[in-house]
Amino acid sequence: MGSRRALVLGTSGYLLFIAANLAPSWYTMVPASLYLGFTASIIWVGQGTYLTSAALSHARDNNLPDGPTLGSFNGEFWGVFASTQVIGNLISLALLRNGKVSISIWILSVSYEHLVDCHFTCTSCVFDPIIFISLQDGGSVTGKNLLFVVFLGCMIIGIVLMCLLSKRDEKRDNASTHSSFGSMLKYIVAPLKDRRMILLIPLIAYSGLQQAFVWAVFTKSIVTPVLGISGVGGAMAIYGASDVVCSLVAGRFTSGLHSATFIVSVGAIVQAVVLFWLLLFYSPMEGLLGAAIPLFIGALWGVGDGVLNTQLSALLGLLFEDVKEAAFAQLKVWQSGAIAVIFFLSPSITLQAMLILMATALVISFGLFLLLTLVVEKPSSIRA
Template sequence: MDEILNNSEIQTRGHHRDDEGDEEAAAAGAGADGGATAPLLAGVAPLGYSGRRRSHAGDLHVLSAAFLFIFSAYCAAQNLQSSVNTEGDLGTVSMGILYTSFTLFAVTASPVVTWLGSKRALVVGTSGYVIFILANLVPTWYTMVPASLYLGFSASIIWVGQGTYLTSAALSHARDNNLPEGQTLGNFNGEFWGMFASTQVIGNLISLALLRDGKDGGSVTGKNLLFVVFLGCMIVGIVLMCLLSKRDEKGNTAPTHSSFGAMMKYIVAPLKDRRMILIIPLIAYSGLQAAFVWAVFTKNIVTPVLGVSGVGGAMAIYGAADAVCALVAGRLTSGLHSATSIVSVGAILHAVVLFCPMGGLLGAAVPLFIGALWGVGDGVLHTQLSALLGLLFEDVKEAAFAQWRVWQSGAIAVIFFLSPNITLQAMLILMAIALIISFGSFLLLTLVVEKPSTTRSNQFQSGANFTVHLLHQCYQQPKQHILYARAIRNQKEMKYLSVDE
């Protein structure tokens, strides 16, 4: 071993001189910049130095606040479509058209977001939500259908941009602060989805305050005032979106897709990974369960018991449970094992709602109780899906989040088109079957990911043992410190998926 190290010493002396030269050049470059960066390289920042590095947590707060304002308006408006725009099922059909459009455009959203950049994609995406709110002030087939079609396009852009932006911020924060990536993704997604779930509370409380049931079964009053208030919320959200830092890890250096075939190859790349195939059923179920609440729960469970004006109150409870659960689930996320446990809790609660008859037991409390349980499950699904996609598909995150929106929005469209044509009992059976299939597929995913990660962990441990041996040799021969430094660097560059950090 000593003989090998002696030969390595001869080979590394030249590299050592090159490294020293690079350090001297870096120091000279710092001086050429006026000495602004030299103190940072030494680990000491000068007094009053502000620097250019982004505040990753700050971007998260601004992003969450922007979505809070925009979707407080949109989610409440969406909840009311099947109850307010009832003539010819205009509201329900419009939502079905919206999510069909969303599904089609989400297929090509990833290259669009890559071309625009995630920040500009977020800003452009807000336009469709404003147009949709304006259309609800004059709800006809000529206003709602075009607005729904365009919102499908802009929604695909904003949501792929959101997933890309949030993942980039979380991973950058983890690397800059030497934090575990899985836990950081969980924390960032927990805060975002907790804030996002709060939109159901805020928007629906506004709806509860402004809407009034008409006398003798007449149309509700206060609808136009409500949508004007929603429009004001949208404007505040757009202003906040414009304040985000530009954050594009690939940025202008990303390769352009020279042909349609190359673009499609990039889009479908995640589908060649069996991990994506196994997570798609859970993605689809997340869309089914969300649309069930918006279209079926509000119309067939809440409205008959509490009236149209009571939709806001029931959905506010749903949103509060969703928000609390998202925050807690995000904090508890550290890897695939923890995600499995958290998703299992959500699946059990949804099963309770779907399989247990509660009407005779709880009476008028049914909508409130179901809303709370369903909100917990929704908070679980969104935080865990977002964190896992960011962790498992970091290299193709735009395409991965596009796949999320394709399958989720397609499932949502199915519910909106089916709900006027099938009974509540048939819908519950459909949801129960989807829950069983999606949860079973997710459990299989944990087995698929766990097996290769265990092998990589063993390989990593062998590398760590070799590094300890090199350290021992370096203490005996101090001139071999370069070998140790490079071994440490190579060890850090070894990437493997931790099942539970």
């Protein structure tokens, strides 16, 4: 298809999912969700491929080093992406400011129990990351529908802009068409034969785990008991703002594998401190300090998310330039699988067990990533 057409097609799933929220039911939401899962895989592989191609093309056209250029492109993209968590909250609050509306903003998912408690009044709109809004106590249907119409408008603008994207990244990519299904399959699995990818996969999976943790566990078990459901939006807005800043900063400092190792180390240490503190010392507190702690945790967690998003995308572009579509496909396979694991496990295991799982995954994935840096990859193998 080419990455540009994949981006345009991928938006159709988000468009349909938002539209389904105008008449939410199992018969509209379930098919729309399934289709969204299919198209999301297309759009995110296309995004990684296009951004990498555009960055490398820009670097070569302007005689710039590949590493810093890729880092800057990814930092700016993921910074803007993370800002939607703040923008989405502001748009929601602006359109649903009626005093009768009780607004609960959840990022990407809410627990099944919450859906039952709300008697399926929870509806969802996509402005990735997905924002779930619970309208209770006589919430305005008109206001809710207006919100979804605004998001539909955002999607339409996005589709138009993607249609205007440059085709320069596809000049060389057109040569990589496959003559048979077998040749395409070999291309898809090629990264799995590379030990660099094998050592990166655990960190890729952890990046999905930590995203799902903040959406499904942090909001439910850390924020809600202290700030209530109404505090979730504020906590996630602070998380998003921290994510924005760290994405932009991390992108600017990226130059290759060794700079990425330092940056990832900072993010991993920050998240490790949070996990072990929650596991060993944390207990809900009252008062101003107790209310500030979940917000502070959200800000710290945003540091790790911003770092992992920018560095993993930049590294895949640098290490797997010849098979970048297949490399970014592996990124989404392992990230999405890890996210699914957290959502399936979170209703049935305790917070302590989840924290132990997260800490173990972080230690293993970070250790293997250090092995990639120290043993496998040589500085001369990356243009910097």
